[in-house]
Amino acid sequence: MSPSAPAVLGRLRARTLRLAELVATPLVPADYIDLFDPLRSGADLRGRLVAVRPETRDSATLVIRPGRGWLPHVPGQYVRIGVDVDGVRLWRAYSVTSPLDEPGGHITVTVKAIPGGVVSNHLVHHARPGTVLQLDQATGEFVLPTTAPTKILFITAGSGITPVMGMLRNAVHELDDVVLVHSAPTEADVIFRREIRALAATGRIRLVEKHTDRDGMVDVDELARLVPDLAERESWACGPTGMLDVLEQHFADQGLADRLHTERFRPAVFVTGEGGTVTFDRTDTTVEADGATPILDAGEAAGVLMPSGCRMGICFGCVVPLRSGAVRDLRDGAVTTAAEGDGVLVQTCISAAAGPCHIDV
Numbered sequence: 001m002s003p004s005a006p007a008v009l010g011r012l013r014a015r016t017l018r019l020a021e022l023v024a025t026p027l028v029p030a031d032y033i034d035l036f037d038p039l040r041s042g043a044d045l046r047g048r049l050v051a052v053r054p055e056t057r058d059s060a061t062l063v064i065r066p067g068r069g070w071l072p073h074v075p076g077q078y079v080r081i082g083v084d085v086d087g088v089r090l091w092r093a094y095s096v097t098s099p100l101d102e103p104g105g106h107i108t109v110t111v112k113a114i115p116g117g118v119v120s121n122h123l124v125h126h127a128r129p130g131t132v133l134q135l136d137q138a139t140g141e142f143v144l145p146t147t148a149p150t151k152i153l154f155i156t157a158g159s160g161i162t163p164v165m166g167m168l169r170n171a172v173h174e175l176d177d178v179v180l181v182h183s184a185p186t187e188a189d190v191i192f193r194r195e196i197r198a199l200a201a202t203g204r205i206r207l208v209e210k211h212t213d214r215d216g217m218v219d220v221d222e223l224a225r226l227v228p229d230l231a232e233r234e235s236w237a238c239g240p241t242g243m244l245d246v247l248e249q250h251f252a253d254q255g256l257a258d259r260l261h262t263e264r265f266r267p268a269v270f271v272t273g274e275g276g277t278v279t280f281d282r283t284d285t286t287v288e289a290d291g292a293t294p295i296l297d298a299g300e301a302a303g304v305l306m307p308s309g310c311r312m313g314i315c316f317g318c319v320v321p322l323r324s325g326a327v328r329d330l331r332d333g334a335v336t337t338a339a340e341g342d343g344v345l346v347q348t349c350i351s352a353a354a355g356p357c358h359i360d361v
Helices: 005-024 029-036 120-127 158-174 193-201 219-227 239-251 293-303
Strands: 044-058 061-067 078-085 088-096 106-113 132-135 151-157 176-183 206-211 234-238 260-263 274-281 285-289 320-331 335-338 342-348 353-360
Touching: 044 106, 061 132, 061 260, 078 106, 088 106, 088 120, 088 158, 106 120, 106 158, 151 158, 151 239, 158 176, 158 193, 158 234, 176 193, 193 206, 193 335, 206 320, 219 239, 234 239, 274 293, 285 293, 293 353, 335 342, 342 353
Parallel strands: 151 176, 151 234, 176 206, 234 260, 274 353
Antiparallel strands: 044 061, 044 132, 061 106, 078 088, 078 132, 274 285, 320 335, 320 342, 320 353
């Protein structure tokens, strides 16, 4: 029985592909396809930068057209973005700030440039439309429940407004009673200033806007005065570690710990180690690091190319072997030790030196 036409065509297609791979070695045809259609189905998830919209003097919103494999995010979640800077691919995590029905199927992230931040400064000041970015699917638990509480409090500072703006843009018209307490150094530093003020002007939210260069930080006593029904509200807080530490302690002291949800852009430092000499074996680089500096930061400052991801201990993109020595977990003070051949792995973004240590990087 002679083979069917589709079977013959299938074998011919497979042979043609194998021949193309031989001719293209060390690249494969998919590599060339990526040059023309990097957002195609089946490719690694990517996005094309469509626009860069300045928000403040040191922040900007990136409009991204994700590839065909992108799955809808849940408002409040973050996405890891990989960007090539000076020939090195670096990954960072940013909250998705766009509504689910963003025109064109685009998504947005809003980035604040931080002093010395290689990726954030590149994205805010140097990224150009047309750039192809690497993407992961959105993830994170800093989201509203399916059934929203009757009373909600958002407490944010600086770029901590970004995941909350993602929630407000998607759900504010469905929420009954929302208070937003937001802090920034000056009026000009308030990200989304016009939008959150417009929401307040139309009565969708009650806004308390604090400018810390003039007014100082909002402490828990002032917060209790600003929001007298604090104990009745489900609360979401995002901002600097110090602010979140104080809030978590206050809510715990009041027996309200289960009513506070926090998002940290950096891990909280509860206990610091003694510090020590960190040796990155593959690059033959040695640095002195104190007990409060993540090994990831110490390595990058010394020019060591380090794997990284969310930089807050969630995604495990920074896991590397600890060949020998001791490190301390900056979140809870736990010490991990290893001897040659133990096969111990550590997360460098939330681990600091607790004496001399050797890292297999």
